[in-house]
Amino acid sequence: MLSLIAVAAIAGQRQTVIESPYRQSKPLAIRSVESESQSIPRFGVLDLRVKVEAHYNNPFDPSDFALDARVTPPIGDPYVIPGFLYRPMTRELAGAEEQIKPSGEAEWRVRFSPKIEGVHQVRVMAKDRTGSVSAEPLSISSTPAVRKGFVKVSAEDSRYFAFADGSSYWPIGTNMAWADTRGTYAYDEWLPKYANNGVNYGRLWLSPAWTTFGLEQLGKPSEGKGMGQFDLGNAWRLDYVLDLARKHDIQLLLCIESYNILRAGDAHPWWEKSPHNSDHGGPLRIPGDFWADERMDKLFKDKLRYLVARYGAYSNNFAWEFWNEVDLTSDFELPRVRDWHRRMAQYLKGIDSYDHMVTTSAASTMGFRELDMLGELDYFQTHHYGGDPALTTAVQQSRKAGQGRPHYVGEIGADASGARPEDDPTGIQIHDPLWAAIGTGSSGSAMSWWWDSLIAPKDLYSLFAPVAAFVKDVQWPDENFKQTTPTFAYQSPPAIAPVKDLEFSGGPVEWRASAYNQPIYVTVRNGKGQATLSGIQHGLGNHQTLNNPVTFDVQLEKPTRFIVEVGDVSGYGGATLRIWLDDKLVATKDFADPDGDEKTDTLRQYAGNYEVLVPAGSHRVRVQNTGKDWFMASYRFVGLVRQTAPAIQAWSVVGETKAMAWLRREGRTWAAAIKGQPGMAPATVMGLSGLASGAWKVEVWDTWSGKVLQSKIITVPVSGRVRVDVPPFATDVALKLSKQ
Numbered sequence: 001m002l003s004l005i006a007v008a009a010i011a012g013q014r015q016t017v018i019e020s021p022y023r024q025s026k027p028l029a030i031r032s033v034e035s036e037s038q039s040i041p042r043f044g045v046l047d048l049r050v051k052v053e054a055h056y057n058n059p060f061d062p063s064d065f066a067l068d069a070r071v072t073p074p075i076g077d078p079y080v081i082p083g084f085l086y087r088p089m090t091r092e093l094a095g096a097e098e099q100i101k102p103s104g105e106a107e108w109r110v111r112f113s114p115k116i117e118g119v120h121q122v123r124v125m126a127k128d129r130t131g132s133v134s135a136e137p138l139s140i141s142s143t144p145a146v147r148k149g150f151v152k153v154s155a156e157d158s159r160y161f162a163f164a165d166g167s168s169y170w171p172i173g174t175n176m177a178w179a180d181t182r183g184t185y186a187y188d189e190w191l192p193k194y195a196n197n198g199v200n201y202g203r204l205w206l207s208p209a210w211t212t213f214g215l216e217q218l219g220k221p222s223e224g225k226g227m228g229q230f231d232l233g234n235a236w237r238l239d240y241v242l243d244l245a246r247k248h249d250i251q252l253l254l255c256i257e258s259y260n261i262l263r264a265g266d267a268h269p270w271w272e273k274s275p276h277n278s279d280h281g282g283p284l285r286i287p288g289d290f291w292a293d294e295r296m297d298k299l300f301k302d303k304l305r306y307l308v309a310r311y312g313a314y315s316n317n318f319a320w321e322f323w324n325e326v327d328l329t330s331d332f333e334l335p336r337v338r339d340w341h342r343r344m345a346q347y348l349k350g351i352d353s354y355d356h357m358v359t360t361s362a363a364s365t366m367g368f369r370e371l372d373m374l375g376e377l378d379y380f381q382t383h384h385y386g387g388d389p390a391l392t393t394a395v396q397q398s399r400k401a402g403q404g405r406p407h408y409v410g411e412i413g414a415d416a417s418g419a420r421p422e423d424d425p426t427g428i429q430i431h432d433p434l435w436a437a438i439g440t441g442s443s444g445s446a447m448s449w450w451w452d453s454l455i456a457p458k459d460l461y462s463l464f465a466p467v468a469a470f471v472k473d474v475q476w477p478d479e480n481f482k483q484t485t486p487t488f489a490y491q492s493p494p495a496i497a498p499v500k501d502l503e504f505s506g507g508p509v510e511w512r513a514s515a516y517n518q519p520i521y522v523t524v525r526n527g528k529g530q531a532t533l534s535g536i537q538h539g540l541g542n543h544q545t546l547n548n549p550v551t552f553d554v555q556l557e558k559p560t561r562f563i564v565e566v567g568d569v570s571g572y573g574g575a576t577l578r579i580w581l582d583d584k585l586v587a588t589k590d591f592a593d594p595d596g597d598e599k600t601d602t603l604r605q606y607a608g609n610y611e612v613l614v615p616a617g618s619h620r621v622r623v624q625n626t627g628k629d630w631f632m633a634s635y636r637f638v639g640l641v642r643q644t645a646p647a648i649q650a651w652s653v654v655g656e657t658k659a660m661a662w663l664r665r666e667g668r669t670w671a672a673a674i675k676g677q678p679g680m681a682p683a684t685v686m687g688l689s690g691l692a693s694g695a696w697k698v699e700v701w702d703t704w705s706g707k708v709l710q711s712k713i714i715t716v717p718v719s720g721r722v723r724v725d726v727p728p729f730a731t732d733v734a735l736k737l738s739k740q
Helices: 184-196 232-247 287-291 294-311 334-351 389-403 428-439 451-455 461-471 670-674
Strands: 005-007 016-018 024-035 039-041 046-056 065-072 079-082 084-086 089-094 097-102 107-112 118-128 131-134 138-143 151-153 161-163 173-175 201-205 251-258 317-324 357-359 380-385 407-413 482-484 487-490 499-504 520-525 550-556 560-569 575-581 584-591 608-614 617-625 631-642 648-654 658-665 684-688 694-701 708-716 722-726 732-739
Touching: 024 118, 024 131, 024 138, 046 065, 046 118, 065 107, 079 107, 079 294, 084 232, 084 294, 089 184, 089 232, 097 232, 107 118, 107 294, 151 357, 173 451, 184 232, 184 461, 201 232, 201 317, 232 251, 232 294, 251 294, 287 334, 294 317, 294 334, 317 334, 334 357, 380 389, 389 407, 389 428, 389 648, 407 428, 428 451, 428 461, 428 648, 428 658, 428 670, 428 732, 550 560, 550 631, 560 575, 575 608, 584 608, 608 617, 617 631, 648 684, 658 684, 694 722, 708 722, 722 732
Parallel strands: 039 138, 173 201, 201 251, 251 317, 317 357, 380 407, 520 550
Antiparallel strands: 005 016, 024 046, 046 107, 065 079, 065 118, 084 107, 089 097, 118 131, 118 138, 151 161, 482 648, 487 684, 499 631, 550 617, 560 608, 560 631, 575 584, 575 617, 648 658, 658 732, 684 722, 694 708, 694 732
């Protein structure tokens, strides 16, 4: 007769029963503990195979059965690492599709990584509902490390990361969340190519079910599916990729959940197919119940225990990321979500003896300070799509640099709806944010999202090699980097000063009530005006409470063209652009959604410039989206600014022995570059301050080839100010200064 375990349900709901295919009914006993080896390098990974018999129904529920190992190191306090159920698998490629098949029966394992050298005593313990037993301890010797160890927040500078051996770690990489139908075979192709170009970081998703590593599958518990069960085939895939990445010295951020599983109705929903849904036997009636439901808390903690047991020993497990873009979950309420993160982080840190970092992420460009600065989390990220990815990278790093913990852009792209490889075959949307991150002293590079639809098909791996070469000798935590603002002057001033546009672009994209999603007023006088405007215009239909018209109060010496540059338009009903001049409607453009809401693909056919002529004198120009949904927008007044210095955008940081700057020709944004706008930045003189006096080596780098264009030694005076000649360039260059 089958043995069943009942999971308690709240009053009024039907009781849910888990019938795991891995259940067992035998008297409790540990028959053997076998080790692959009696010695292992520090930070290596060693599996102990445990033959255990017990009485349990669900091996993934530690209240039903728990296997643990008590580790007594040669120095320091003992600690406990949990064990896990494992099933060996084989893989084969049938055509272009990976097939995973069991190659043996399920077995119990303990995965161990010594944190220090010396002899460790490891005692395996088992507990079921009938009692507990333990085995004789094994002696395992830890030899000197061949790897740098686990990554932590640096003790020297809390804005950066460092390995356990104290050396600096600056993440360079991209997202690689899931594979195509080739599964792990895709990573066989990708990871070596990334590693050969200096990439040392990637990000994987463990949810939803359709991803390569999706652990929770829709189905019957008797088939190893549904809540409280984990897909051992996909778990094996994650073993494989972590092992492969370790061979190539690539750290992997493991993202545990994505908003999709709690998203109903639109924007990539998965709630209707989620095993969490009570319609499929899960504990949740509505998505919002996730954050406070006691049964869900228990299930999630069981999942965390399994993850720690199986993947905690990997020193290239960079960090645990609770959520991808948690603010896109249905019924998002920040206080409840914050409290859940605190609760789960406390539990996770309590069971993870390897002390991996913990983080989370939001879709909102600005993030949420209540999450970013939560004491139980170790670092935070920014996600952003649209506008000028490089400018957003720079703005967000500059904004968050002073918050005292690591920050990098975890997802970046020019368009949330797709990579647009035909518009961007050279990967400008990847290249520019990488270098903007360096120039602003970020804790890591900006991580592109389009690994499988832009980097791989266009073979853009080489974009990372110059970045890796440029920062190779930089010990980030030791430098005490500070952002500086470089100055520029012509080497040979032009006879007539050119003019340029007054632009308002690169603003945040927010999907919540904020200072950017309300009416904004900007004053423009004498060709000057400063404001950070939203990169999105929300419509009056679906986003009425976020509607954010922009009004420019201008004083113009001459008639001037005013341009609204429209990017992507929502596929959830389109949008409508209206422009008023002195309260008179002077331009209307309907961005109609040709199929209504039948398809929700982003509309790109309306991208372009929409302009009106503004006469000389004092005027008000108002821009508003009166349509149903959103469109991406930036604004500019053409030829309004007289240039007294070369048209160069630059970001720089100065440290104790290193200074770095990234220079880009002004206006050479991603959107402008795909239109093929010509132009050269002239030969200039860059001024930089804050350097220590003495001899410094100055190198000018081609950021695309990684070649040093020029190199010389300069002397920095006591004032710390220096002037550096920069040759003409077409797109961008980077400068690196090293104290001699």
